[in-house]
Amino acid sequence: MVVVGGGITALAAAYRATELAQERGIELDLKVVEARDRLGGTIATERVDGFLVEAGPDSFLSEKPWAFGLCRRLGLESQLVRTDDRFRKVFVWFRGRLHPLPDGFQLLAPTRLMPFATSSLFSWPGKLRMAMDLVVRRGAGDDESLGAFVRRRLGREALERVAQPLVAGIYTADPEDLSLAATMPRFLEVERRHRSIILGLRHALRTAPLPGTSGARWSLFVTFADGMDTLVRALAERLPDSSVVLNQRVASVERTGARWKIATVDGARWEADRLVFAGESHGTARLLRYVDPTLATLLGDIEYAGAATVSLGYRRTDVPHALDGFGFVVPRTEGKALLAATFSSVKYPGRAPEGHVLLRGFLGGALNAGALAEDDATLVARARAELRQALGVTAEPVLARLARWPASMPQYRVGHLARVETIERRAAALPGLALAGGAYRGVGIADCVRSGEAAAEAALAP
Numbered sequence: 146m147v148v149v150g151g152g153i154t155a156l157a158a159a160y161r162a163t164e165l166a167q168e169r170g171i172e173l174d175l176k177v178v179e180a181r182d183r184l185g186g187t188i189a190t191e192r193v194d195g196f197l198v199e200a201g202p203d204s205f206l207s208e209k210p211w212a213f214g215l216c217r218r219l220g221l222e223s224q225l226v227r228t229d230d231r232f233r234k235v236f237v238w239f240r241g242r243l244h245p246l247p248d249g250f251q252l253l254a255p256t257r258l259m260p261f262a263t264s265s266l267f268s269w270p271g272k273l274r275m276a277m278d279l280v281v282r283r284g285a286g287d288d289e290s291l292g293a294f295v296r297r298r299l300g301r302e303a304l305e306r307v308a309q310p311l312v313a314g315i316y317t318a319d320p321e322d323l324s325l326a327a328t329m330p331r332f333l334e335v336e337r338r339h340r341s342i343i344l345g346l347r348h349a350l351r352t353a354p355l356p357g358t359s360g361a362r363w364s365l366f367v368t369f370a371d372g373m374d375t376l377v378r379a380l381a382e383r384l385p386d387s388s389v390v391l392n393q394r395v396a397s398v399e400r401t402g403a404r405w406k407i408a409t410v411d412g413a414r415w416e417a418d419r420l421v422f423a424g425e426s427h428g429t430a431r432l433l434r435y436v437d438p439t440l441a442t443l444l445g446d447i448e449y450a451g452a453a454t455v456s457l458g459y460r461r462t463d464v465p466h467a468l469d470g471f472g473f474v475v476p477r478t479e480g481k482a483l484l485a486a487t488f489s490s491v492k493y494p495g496r497a498p499e500g501h502v503l504l505r506g507f508l509g510g511a512l513n514a515g516a517l518a519e520d521d522a523t524l525v526a527r528a529r530a531e532l533r534q535a536l537g538v539t540a541e542p543v544l545a546r547l548a549r550w551p552a553s554m555p556q557y558r559v560g561h562l563a564r565v566e567t568i569e570r571r572a573a574a575l576p577g578l579a580l581a582g583g584a585y586r587g588v589g590i591a592d593c594v595r596s597g598e599a600a601a602e603a604a605l606a607p
């Protein structure tokens with residue numbers, strides 16, 4: 146079996162394949178072929194001068210069981226750490242000020258009256274329009290954009306000041322293009338069942354309180370005490386000797402009968418009867434263009450956005466703000482380069498040395514691709530200038546790190562699920578081939594683990 150890619154999807158696929166092979170007594174000849182000089186893909190942890198810097202993802206959702214389940218199987222549960230929920234607050238940077246997102250606000254809509262009614266983030270007409278959700282009729286139930294849905298139910302302020310910036314921090318997407326059915330089907334389901342989003346969310350809270358709000362052991366997001374690459378290292382250690390091949394970019398795949406021939410840019414070659422594509426779908430499209438041009442076109446049509454992170458370490462005394470939250474998001478209407486900023490050392494333990502803090506800015510995305518055209522020094526300077534405006538920090542940072550992730554965030558546009566169904570049908574017609582990763586049915590690490598494991602199960606189906 147050959148797995149193209151060496152990110153978390155590929156590693157989850159490879160590890161699941163070894164588990165299945167062992168269970169079933171199958172002999173598995175495995176190769177995980179990664180273009181970079183390291184495993185992990187967008188997961189990249191750096192330890193420098195006592196800071197623990199996450200260049201890519203800094204956590205994963207514990208609510209979705211797949212990454213968590215994998216950690217358990219790997220014996221990593223004791224190394225997981227939860228968010229410090231004393232500082233659970235998130236701010237919205239609006240008109241030059243950080244406004245706390247009202248308590249009880251659940252991504253799109255309020256669930257508690259008083260914090261919402263007294264919030265400084267919304268105007269009175271805006272609040273009244275949100276309350277209209279209680280009486281607005283149901284939509285047609287078709288796939289629609291997040292923007293259309295929120296405007297229809299809760300109004301423009303809810304979209305511009307909360308939904309757009311919160312969602313940009315997760316999907317780096319334009320809400321006018323983002324498919325609600327592919328990203329947050331829960332809200333469509335709430336509308337279908339309860340009509341009102343506010344009432345439906347309140348009902349859900351009463352019947353199944355959110356993790357982290359009910360004394361549950363784990364918070365909504367978790368990470369590793371020693372950084373996200375703990376998971377990557379643990380998986381790599383458990384793969385068979387010499388199954389990982391680094392610094393080799395797969396350049397072509399060819400099918401001859403039931404076998405696949407795989408070749409890299411540098412001329413390395415393998416043959417396999419199972420092939421898992423676990424890289425970005427735009428790359429998979431190129432590799433499949435002669436095998437199935439229609440499939441390749443469908444894959445190539447899934448757009449990606451780029452992003453960058455700027456991590457800045459400061460002495461605590463140099464940051465005037467109380468940093469009493471997890472960070473802030475920035476509505477597009479503010480015209481800033483930052484999409485969001487995380488107070489990393491407040492959110493998680495062990496991210497900065499004693500007396501210091503680690504802040505991380507998130508830039509780029511579908512709505513602000515131009516920001517990434519700047520050179521590194523300019524991007525860091527812009528992040529610093531905006532943190533100065535938001536938090537009043539004027540001092541030189543003691544640490545500055547920039548990481549760029551070009552074309553790495555898949556965009557689920559309206560109609561995405563229908564496209565993915567067609568892709569899956571066509572891929573299933575190619576024997577021994579499986580597609581996995583964030584491009585299809587969920588962009589986060591938990592979804593990628595699920596997708597990688599499912600690919601291994603499909604590839605090794607008896």
Ligand SMILES: Cc1cc2nc3c(=O)[nH]c(=O)nc-3n(C[C@H](O)[C@H](O)[C@H](O)COP(=O)(O)OP(=O)(O)OC[C@H]3O[C@@H](n4cnc5c(N)ncnc54)[C@H](O)[C@@H]3O)c2cc1C
Pocket residue numbers: 149150151152153154155178179180181185186187188200201202203204205206393394395396423424425428452453454550553554581582583588589590591593
């Ligand atoms: C800045 C940033 C922050 C994020 N934050 C979070 C977060 O906090 N929580 C969360 O759950 N998710 C987050 N995500 C998303 C998360 O990182 C991804 O869901 C996940 O890591 C994707 O894993 P993957 O293996 O599918 O893809 P990738 O990590 O992109 O790995 C794909 C790998 O395939 C390799 N590859 C591609 N083509 C070839 C080829 N032809 N030959 C050989 N190798 C190839 C690439 O070099 C790459 O290493 C974030 C993403 C970014 C960019």
